[in-house]
Amino acid sequence: MNDVAFHHAPIGLAELENRVIRRCNVEFATMFGGAPEDYQNLPLLNLYPSLADFERIGQRGLQAMRETGEYHDERVMRRRNGELFWCRVRGKSLTPDDPFRHGIWSFADISEDRPVIELTPREREVAIRTCHGLSAKEIGAELGLSYRTVEAHRARLLQKFGARKLPELVAKLSGMPL
Known part of the structure; x- marks a missing residue:
């Protein structure tokens, strides 16, 4: 080179x-x-x-x-x-x-395009799969978690990103590449 x-x-x-x-x-x-x-x-x-x-x-x-x-x-x-x-x-x-x-x-x-919000590795995995359009059950199956555990992670993500509903969270996440 x-x-x-x-x-x-x-x-x-x-x-x-x-x-x-x-x-x-x-x-x-x-x-x-x-x-x-x-x-x-x-x-x-x-x-x-x-x-x-x-x-x-x-x-x-x-x-x-x-x-x-x-x-x-x-x-x-x-x-x-x-x-x-x-x-x-x-x-x-x-x-x-x-x-x-x-x-x-x-x-x-790429930090100008996306703020650093402290996520656990598991929250990050759930966020990525949520942006890919997977349901809580599908995410749970991929990660070996119950869908309720996935929903708990999503609830924390909603709070951290200041989103009221899942589509708003996805919109915020999709504007920031995972």
Whole structure:
């Protein structure tokens, strides 16, 4: 990869080996805070809100990358100063037989489009599936929860987002990509 193009790309780029940053570009470092050399050999875990998020997203990403060699999502990440922000992440494995061994990942700060509202990982999963139009029973089946538990999560989401009814919640969530 051309080093000039990599280092000055208008989107955050990082080359990862086994979920450890080997190098990143200026935009990546600016987004997370600091300079590119601050991230060399830094475990990606350090940029997640929690170990649970790192493990959960890693499992989901590994499964997708084994199937297609690529993965993308939108998630909350953590800057060096501890601030949480929404980030669009896309990755491509350079070693399809071992997807996390070596890959190129892009990171885009999308926090201007979406406020950070503290959600539990389970609330986030329920919110995503709600936006995909799934019923409480369908969400419960996918997540191994009772539909009543899903409804309880939805009630908390309604409160957190200041929505009165489910269609209003979906409208608020759909304006903020999950």
